[in-house]
Amino acid sequence: MIRAKGRKHYIFYTGSLRSGMSVFALTTLWDWHDKYGWHAPVLANLYHESADIAFRLVIWLTVGYFWGAAMWKQFRFADATDVESNS
Secondary structure, eight states: OTTTTOHHHHIIIIIIIIIIHHHHHHHHHHHHHHHHTTSOOOHHHHHHHHHHHHHHHHHHHHHHHHHHHHHHHHHHHHHHHHHHHHO
C-alpha cells in the first residue's frame, strides 16, 4: 500500500521528506545545542548559521532522495522474488 501511488511519490515522501527531513532536524538541533546551548546566537552568527542550515537542508534532502530510490529498488526486487516463489 505504501508504494501504490508510484515511484516518484514514494521517493519524495519516504526518502526526502521522512528520512531526509528527520535527519536534517536532528543534526541541526544537535549542532545548535553544541554551539549555543539552547540560546539564540548573536545576530552576527545568525547569518552564518542560516547559510549553514540552508546547505544542510539541500544535502539531507538529496541524501534522502537517493535513500528513497534505493529503498524503492530494494522493494521492487523483494516483490519480484515473492511473485516467483508463489508461482
